[in-house]
Amino acid sequence: MLRLLVLLLALANIGYFAWTQGALAPLGLVPSVQTEPQRMTTQIRPDAIRLLTPEEAREIEDNAAVPRRPASGASDAVSSADTPAAECLQAGLFNEQQTAVLRTSLQSALPAGSWQFESSVEPARWIVYMGKYTTEEAMAKKRGELRQLGVAFRTVNNEALVPGLALASFPLQADAEKELARVAAKGVRTARVAQERAETRGQILKLAAVDAGLRAQLDTLKPQLEGKALRACP
Template sequence: MLRLLVLLLVLANAGYWAWSQGLLAAYGLAPAVQTEPQRLGTQIQPEAIRLLPPDEVKKLDNGPSASADTPASECLQAGLFNDQQISSLRPRLEAALPPGSWQLESSTEPARWIVYMGKYTTEEALAKKRGELRQLGVAFRAVHNPALAPGLALASFPLQADADRELARIATKGVRTAKVVQERAETHGHTLKLAAVDAAQHARLDTLKPQLEGKALQPCS
């Protein structure tokens, strides 16, 4: 019985080897062909395929994506300009920029009420007050109105009532000598708007900066 089992295993191994080598193909017994020679006929100029060096790969990666992410143009604005400033700025704009690329819009700058501390007579007094406010955890900034400088604005609002409420809130944190004042009155004027500034117009705008009265060009709101 054992000899018969060994003989069957030997015959089975011999049969598998003959099948795997394709020796039984004439009898319809053969493993499936894994190669696909028909695909060679569908290849388009396979001899043209080449490996790119790392520097060329980097150029391909950076080039198209960088240009796609860079905006072709942007909307910029500056202001507010009063009538006298506009009379000087308008001819400069007409000479430097294409017609239709800019416009002057009537605008209103709202009043600004601040919770104010000052005016301080010395830089030492101002520095001391800054240190005290930091210890209390109260934010502050320098005031922009020369009549109130040197001084500190602890908060800014377009309405006096909002500033009054903030003054009461800040008092609970230990601020005792602040008050509400108007830093800026409501102002009417004009805003310069450039809807689509490209690279060429950016260069032209650089020549106009002296005529912008120190008002920076900013993204349109």
């Protein structure tokens, strides 16, 4: 009985295989062919289809996530990022006479409202000072000694103290006295506290919004700035 069942299963498999291959077509036993040729006519350039790499797929996703700015005419063709932003600049301090001369030049050269003067105070400057030295060789020797002690220094800006060295600067004399004691403990013996600059009151020139056009106009006013550079507002 078992052999007969195995034989029947084998014959059934052989018959199914012959049917699927069309071997039984003369007997009218042909499997139905399911095709949709009309789909081939609707394909557009199937040969151009290719798989994206992971990097290309991520780039497409990133571009899709960036919001696009709606077009609003030819004036939007140039991005605002291509136009330098206006900046606030100032220069000074100017004394009363300098301010008067500069004010006259500004009134004739720059648009009204683009500039103004503001009262300001430049604080006094006290320094830990070494000098005056009689020769350049003496000052060079002192520079070498300070380097060996690890003490920073600079040249002074007060003609009455030149040639000399400033080891530190402070707006208050008391702070300069404290620094003098500190460097003395490091081995500096001949320093003293001196006033490099007295407190000064005057006017600051301030230009709140300087664009490229205004900057070009400012170049013509450099001689009236008394060598004081324009710098960014604090």
